[in-house]
Amino acid sequence: FINPQGLAEAGIDQNGIFKEFIQEVIRQAFDPSFNLFRVTENRTLYPSPISDRTENYLYLFNFIGKILGKAVYEQIVLDIELAPFFLRHLISRKNLNYSCFDDLMFLDRDLYNNLNFIKHYDDDVSSLALTYSIDEDVLGELVTYDIIPCGRHINVTNDDKIVYIHRMSIYRTYTRIKNQIKAFTEGFKTLMKPEWINMFSVPELQQLISGESSDIDLEDLKSNIVYQGGYHRTHPVIKWLWQILEQDFSREERALFLRFVTSSSRAPLLGFRSLNPPFTIRCLESSEHEEEGDTLGRIFRNMISINRTSSERLPSSSTCFNLLKLPSYKTRRILLDKLRYAIQANAGFELS
Known part of the structure; x- marks a missing residue:
């Protein structure tokens, strides 16, 4: 192993240097300043929607997925917490009771509140002039994204407002970052077989990755x-x-x-x-x-x-x-x- 100064790492590796290497790679890769991941309001991590501006970003997500898979396989506990809607994609077994709308509360509280308002809005939703699109600030530029094909030209009505809420929730928690999730998941499952991961729930998988977040006993x-x-x-x-x-x-x-x-x-x-x-x-x-x-x-x-x-x-x-x-x-x-x-x-x- 070589340290950041280009010198051979002191010590003979008996998994100690290897563990430190894995933890340092994970720490830097998940650092939001590196632009591959973002932090939700409850301090969990998920792929950054603008990480596609980073060169070879899909290769990097695949590599990080492999490193995380290796850490879990070797029982190396990491000091990171991943967003549940992101972790969910590592598990092939689907939860039929899951609603991505619930995850919006932690990812984008303003959007969650707005969609919740629409859900319980008794008047004509068409008066709100909503379309199946969303405007996002991307590095200072306002960009419009369609959440369904040609969505910016399709108005939301009372008849389809629940569909709109569902589509918007899927877009924010998956569609916008689906390429990053796919690359990361493929890398992770290179080391961790799906049948192993499917035995766990999302909270249990998080515990496998980071252990207990409580104080040391x-x-x-x-x-x-x-x-x-x-x-x-x-x-x-x-x-x-x-x-x-x-x-x-x-x-x-x-x-x-x-x-x-x-x-x-x-x-x-x-x-x-x-x-x-x-x-x-x-x-x-x-x-x-x-x-x-x-x-x-x-x-x-x-x-x-x-x-x-x-x-x-x-x-x-x-x-x-x-x-x-x-x-x-x-x-x-x-x-x-x-x-x-x-x-x-x-x-x-x-x-x-």
Whole structure:
């Protein structure tokens, strides 16, 4: 792997660098400033209607679909949430009770309210001078799109206003971005077989992609920690660490801490017991290749390694092994400052 500076990525890949690569590609690809995706009012992502202005946009959507499929296949949890009307197209099994009109509430609230007004309008709808077309601002230019063939020349009446609402809803949630959806879906299903995906509902598929969006369960994490290098659950530094995570860190900082160690800001789908290798905290100076077991020599070396650790050093990590290498700091305040700096540095494998 090559980093953005053109240098070989530090570290030997044992899925850690690979996970970081997948997550970074997804993060940049779904960034709205890249013009491939937009954000709905409830902060979910869907293909941008003007992404067709981007060169090779269908190739890019196909590629991103493959990357997302690979992430789901490898159980790599991602920090993205996709719009339900977009996710729905990844599932071949159709929900007969689904109405795309309901999704408009989150995609375009003004349009949703207008269509809802038309739906309950008791007077003659033709007086509103509506046609089967919509005007959209495309990079500062007002463009008229037909939602059915020659729609701008067809007036809406009381007899067909429900058809108009349905057609407009389909246009905004699918027709306008159908090419992007098709390319993305084909890429995704290259890695994920349709029969696998069809077992899940839309919310379940979202959970497969991004895990739980709730705060990290620290009690679950505590119960599944492995300590090395002389650390144990009653060691002062470990006690300080849990106090800092619980009392000093915000929810966002806890997510950064988890990302710093595991390369993912969200907990594993099946909890921390399923993390492989397990989440491990080791004294920074402990040997990378020390023998297993509580031998007298190992205990003696652990005591020495803790005593010689410098308070000037930052915590570091090996995301390949879900390993936090933590110096034995002299005070809680030093630990707080060093840990906060480390998780916010975003230096990946280069931090030491």
